Each structure stands twice: as C-alpha cells, then as structure tokens.
Amino acid sequence: MASIPTLKQVPDAPVAPVPSGTPPQAVRGRRRLRARILLLTTMVAATAVFVYPLIWLVSASFKPQSEVFDNRLIPRSPTLQNYVEIWNAAPLALWMGNTVLVTVLAAVAVTLSSSMVAWGFAYYRFRGRNALFFLVLATMMLPGAVTLIPTFLIWNALGQVGTLTPLWAGNLFGSAFYIFLLRQFFLGLPRQIFEAARTDGANDWQLFRHFALPLCKPALIVTLLFEAQAAWTDLMRPLIYLRDSDTFTVPRGLKAMVDQFGFAGNWHWELIVTASVITTLPMIVLFFVGQRHFIEGVATTGVKG
Known part of the structure; x- marks a missing residue:
C-alpha cells in the first residue's frame, strides 16, 4: 500500500522571483x-x-x-x-430694449405654458395620454418653414404684423421640446409627495404651484436660458414681421446695419463687429449668472423615462 506523503515530504512550491524595477503603484x-x-x-x-x-x-x-x-x-x-460711432450711427439702445422685452416675454411665456402641459402629461393618468404625448412630439418633426406662411396669415388677420407681438405671443401655446424636457423632470419627482399634499387638502393648482414648480427649478432655469438665447438671436421672425426701425430687435438691426454700411464696395465691418460685441455681452453675462443652475438642470433632467 502506497504511503501518503506527510506534510514534511511535500516539496515546497517554487516562489516566483520578484521583478526588480519600478513598483506597480508608481x-x-x-x-x-x-x-x-x-x-x-x-x-x-x-x-x-x-x-x-x-x-x-x-x-x-x-x-x-x-x-x-x-x-x-x-x-x-x-x-x-x-464704439462712439456705432452709438451715433444706429439706435442700439432702442434695439436692445426691444430685444430684452421680446426675450423676457418669450422665455416666461414658453416656460409657464410648457411646464403646465408637461405637468399634465407627467402626473395625471388618463386614456390616450401616451398617444397624445407622441402627437405633441411629432410636431417637432415638422420643419418651421412649413408653418411660416400660415402663421403669418394668422397674425396679419389679427393686425399684428409690424409689432413685436408675433415674436413672443406664439410661446403662450408651449413648445414640444420644452414639454418633453420638463415632463422628464416631473417624472423623476417622488409621487408620494403630491399624494400626501392632496391628502392634506391641496387642489390641482396648489400641487403644481407650491410643490411641482419649486422642485423642478433647475429644469425651469434651463428652459428659460434656452429660450432666452433663442429669442435674443432670432432673425427669421423679425425679418418677416417687423417693418419700422423703431421696432427692430438686435438681429434685425444688425442686418439693417450690414445693408446700410455696405455701399460702393466699402464695407464698414469695424462697426458691424463692434455692434456684435455689444449685443453679445448680455448673453455671456446671462450664462455666467445662471451657469450653476444650468449645469444642475442638464445633469438632472431626463433621469427617468
């Protein structure tokens, strides 16, 4: 019978040599x-x-x-x-005032209207909700050029061509992109908060005003910044609806300056770039003021589908 090797009889396993040189941590x-x-x-x-x-x-x-x-x-x-010549050559202060007015009205209008629609899609449960939401998203696939003429005919029938109203009033009906953005944020909020508030007697408007809006502040600021930038730099609609230089916005005024200062092949680009610097500064300041909220909103929006 073969003998079982004892512990002392088992040969020691060969030990791998430790490589010399730089340690692995280094x-x-x-x-x-x-x-x-x-x-x-x-x-x-x-x-x-x-x-x-x-x-x-x-x-x-x-x-x-x-x-x-x-x-x-x-x-x-x-x-x-x-800088001296541009303030004397063009009413930049008036154009910037018109642009600030349009930007504020457009940003506030689209934020409030889109948040209401987004809250309805996120909180309430009703038949056909998903189909209706997909229909709203489908409007994003429609090029803006397709609706230019019908929209112009509507504002012309209302007698608003030549005023600033068409530049911002359309935002009262919301935007499909912002509705999607805010809905994703609302879906990430704990539903138990709203159920507890409803148990305590809060109505639908109070749920939205006192609970939903404060909780989605970062997403609202993102919407405000996006729309403010879009309204500030918009040139298409001012070209279509504005006739008088007193109602020009900054982009429309810059276009008029390009036409005005380009004569006999002598383009005064030094005035154009100067006006561009003056009108760009507000957007830079706006971004730095809302930078923290902007980054927070982008990071937290869309965490739930």
Whole structure:
C-alpha cells in the first residue's frame, strides 16, 4: 500500500522571483498622470477653438477699418472710436430694449405654458395620454418653414404684423421640446409627495404651484436660458414681421446695419463687429449668472423615462 506523503515530504512550491524595477503603484500613477495631461491638453485645444472667434471679434472691435481682417489678436493701433460711432450711427439702445422685452416675454411665456402641459402629461393618468404625448412630439418633426406662411396669415388677420407681438405671443401655446424636457423632470419627482399634499387638502393648482414648480427649478432655469438665447438671436421672425426701425430687435438691426454700411464696395465691418460685441455681452453675462443652475438642470433632467 502506497504511503501518503506527510506534510514534511511535500516539496515546497517554487516562489516566483520578484521583478526588480519600478513598483506597480508608481507605474499606475504615471499612466494616470499621462492620461490626465492628455485630457487637459485636449480640453485646452477644444476651448481655444471655441473661444478664438469671440476673442477675434472683441479684438476687431478695437481696430480701425483698414486693420479689421489682419488676424492680429492684439490690435496694432487700438481705438475706441468704433464704439462712439456705432452709438451715433444706429439706435442700439432702442434695439436692445426691444430685444430684452421680446426675450423676457418669450422665455416666461414658453416656460409657464410648457411646464403646465408637461405637468399634465407627467402626473395625471388618463386614456390616450401616451398617444397624445407622441402627437405633441411629432410636431417637432415638422420643419418651421412649413408653418411660416400660415402663421403669418394668422397674425396679419389679427393686425399684428409690424409689432413685436408675433415674436413672443406664439410661446403662450408651449413648445414640444420644452414639454418633453420638463415632463422628464416631473417624472423623476417622488409621487408620494403630491399624494400626501392632496391628502392634506391641496387642489390641482396648489400641487403644481407650491410643490411641482419649486422642485423642478433647475429644469425651469434651463428652459428659460434656452429660450432666452433663442429669442435674443432670432432673425427669421423679425425679418418677416417687423417693418419700422423703431421696432427692430438686435438681429434685425444688425442686418439693417450690414445693408446700410455696405455701399460702393466699402464695407464698414469695424462697426458691424463692434455692434456684435455689444449685443453679445448680455448673453455671456446671462450664462455666467445662471451657469450653476444650468449645469444642475442638464445633469438632472431626463433621469427617468
């Protein structure tokens, strides 16, 4: 009978030699450092690509006419005369006032109306809800150019052509994109909060006003910022509906300036870029003011389908 080897008789397993050189922790640290440097380099390069046009625009606004397109970021002979001339040549203050009015009305109107519709789709349960919601989303597939003529005929029949009303009043009926955006946020709210409030006697309007709206503040700010940017830079509708220069918005006024200052082949681009800088600053300030809420809203919207 073969004998079973005892513990002392079992040969020791060979021990792998410990490689000499850099410790594994140091190798992983170097790899992470190289990856971080590559990421930062890529981010800096991408930032430079996006920021360069703005830097060029600001630089060109301080250059005389003969140096606008010399591609120098630091002007050879900087001047403030462009800013003086543009305020005397065009009613920029009036145009910016009209644009601020349209922007505020359009942003507030579309935020309130879209939030009401989105709350209805998110909270209430009724037959055909999904089909109706898909029908609302289907309107996003319709190009805006298709509805230009019918919309113009409606505003013309109401006698509003030539006024600022067509630039913002359509937002009173909501927007399919913002309805989808806000609905996704409402779906992520705990339903137990609203059921408890209803048990305590809250009606439908109180649920929406005192509970739903405060809880979706980041999404509302995202909607406001998106629509404010869209209304501030809108050129198509002002070109269609505005006739008098006293009602021009900033984009429509800039278009008029391009037509006005381009004569006999002598384009005064130094005035155009100066006006562009002045009218771009409010959007930059608006973004930095709402940056924290904007990032929070983008990060938290759409977490539930």
